[in-house]
Amino acid sequence: MASRSAVVVGGGIGGLAAAIGLRRVGWEATVLERAPELTAIGAGISLWPNAQRALAELRVEPRISAQRGGGLVDWRGRRLASWDADLFVRSHGLPLGAIHRASLIETLRSALPDECLKTGVEVTSVEQNGVVHHGSGSIEADLIVAADGISSPIRQALFPAARVEYSGGAAFRGIAKLPLKPALSTTWAAGIEIGVLPLLDDEVYWWVSEARPAGIRHDDHRAYLSGKYGRWHDPIPQLIDATPEILLHDTQHLATPLPSYTRGRIALLGDAAHAMPPFLGQGGCQALEDAVVLASHTQASTVDEALRRYDAERRPRTQKVAKASLQAGASGPLLRNPAAVALRAGFTRLLPAAVTTRVGASISRWQPPKLTPAQPRKP
Numbered sequence: 110m111a112s113r114s115a116v117v118v119g120g121g122i123g124g125l126a127a128a129i130g131l132r133r134v135g136w137e138a139t140v141l142e143r144a145p146e147l148t149a150i151g152a153g154i155s156l157w158p159n160a161q162r163a164l165a166e167l168r169v170e171p172r173i174s175a176q177r178g179g180g181l182v183d184w185r186g187r188r189l190a191s192w193d194a195d196l197f198v199r200s201h202g203l204p205l206g207a208i209h210r211a212s213l214i215e216t217l218r219s220a221l222p223d224e225c226l227k228t229g230v231e232v233t234s235v236e237q238n239g240v241v242h243h244g245s246g247s248i249e250a251d252l253i254v255a256a257d258g259i260s261s262p263i264r265q266a267l268f269p270a271a272r273v274e275y276s277g278g279a280a281f282r283g284i285a286k287l288p289l290k291p292a293l294s295t296t297w298a299a300g301i302e303i304g305v306l307p308l309l310d311d312e313v314y315w316w317v318s319e320a321r322p323a324g325i326r327h328d329d330h331r332a333y334l335s336g337k338y339g340r341w342h343d344p345i346p347q348l349i350d351a352t353p354e355i356l357l358h359d360t361q362h363l364a365t366p367l368p369s370y371t372r373g374r375i376a377l378l379g380d381a382a383h384a385m386p387p388f389l390g391q392g393g394c395q396a397l398e399d400a401v402v403l404a405s406h407t408q409a410s411t412v413d414e415a416l417r418r419y420d421a422e423r424r425p426r427t428q429k430v431a432k433a434s435l436q437a438g439a440s441g442p443l444l445r446n447p448a449a450v451a452l453r454a455g456f457t458r459l460l461p462a463a464v465t466t467r468v469g470a471s472i473s474r475w476q477p478p479k480l481t482p483a484q485p486r487k488p
């Protein structure tokens with residue numbers, strides 16, 4: 110079969126993975142990224158077993174830290190529930206992974222030949238027949254992958270009624286570099302969640318999620334957090350102190366589930382298709398799944414048929430995960446009523462580790478389809 114060509118709009122986790130998958134099954138893929146260079150914010154990301162399997166199918170092997178146990182605690186550090194690493198592997202199939210975003214992006218980028226990635230190129234519009242317009246010209250392709258993120262201009266053009274909304278919480282995030290090796294922990298209080306996720310090389314990723322109105326800003330993130338959480342359990346104060354840069358984002362999600370992830374020769378992928386709130390840590394994992402599934406359907410089908418199958422397979426799953434993320438937020442960091450929070454703590458204490466560790470297994474047990482490497486072309 111003659112080689113087919115794809116243009117991928119966006120060089121984030123989803124776009125890079127899509128290009129890797131398509132190339133693996135014989136496509137020529139070019140990634141157009143508007144930023145002058147590929148960068149990732151100074152934060153970590155959880156890689157659930159489903160994402161690790163997707164990466165393995167793409168033959169991408171980032172160095173990830175496998176979590177070794179921990180628990181859910183209150184602000185004083187008193188145990189509400191245990192999280193058992195061996196039980197996790199038994200119910201999810203692999204350990205819970207975490208990685209620095211920059212390291213994930215770099216590993217994905219290095220799996221693509223340099224000529225596949227064009228940075229500093231902003232796509233201005235796309236046509237359903239496969240034409241991509243950018244700042245200095247246009248390209249024709251058999252397939253366009255719109256991996257242009259939560260604010261996706263391509264989604265806005267194709268589905269103008271789709272709305273992105275504030276998810277109800279702001280997230281502070283950072284990576285501390287310090288020799289202490291804390292265990293994974295989630296701290297719950299009314300309208301607050303603090304997560305600690307050890308990475309490799311003495312780095313610890315942490316986040317503070319606060320239920321509050323959108324748009325609140327602070328002159329000094331560290332001073333704000335230290336003032337509020339400086340007396341909470343260890344290692345929260347130390348992590349805040351040892352973090353060079355603390356980020357703050359109002360979390361958002363796509364509030365209108367799309368009626369289709371495809372139009373003509375265009376496939377929406379990752380946050381462009383299904384931006385979800387971060388409360389399950391699955392947004393990037395789902396983008397990786399999308400990439401493998403899209404590539405797999407292009408192996409034996411026409412573009413039309415491949416896109417029909419991609420939409421049929423990915424839309425129900427990702428919209429279900431997005432809904433579960435919203436629910437996880439409502440019963441987790443966004444729960445503010447003190448009586449409901451006390452009830453939640455009491456109930457959580459009664460749960461055996463076998464139950465709490467299994468949370469998320471129905472999502473993370475996902476298995477990727479096989480990608481058959483393309484035969485080298487005859488000269």
Ligand SMILES: Cc1cc2nc3c(=O)[nH]c(=O)nc-3n(C[C@H](O)[C@H](O)[C@H](O)COP(=O)(O)OP(=O)(O)OC[C@H]3O[C@@H](n4cnc5c(N)ncnc54)[C@H](O)[C@@H]3O)c2cc1C
Binds near residue numbers: 119
């Ligand atoms: C607080 C927070 C915590 C999170 N934690 C996790 C987690 O632990 N685990 C997890 O799996 N997920 C997590 N996520 C979600 C995850 O970050 C996203 O789902 C993921 O990054 C989406 O990847 P993407 O490639 O679809 O989009 P992006 O990473 O947004 O990439 C889109 C790219 O497209 C480019 N672009 C946009 N428009 C154009 C254009 N016109 N022309 C060219 N390029 C363009 C942008 O510059 C960008 O590089 C979290 C999200 C948040 C906000």
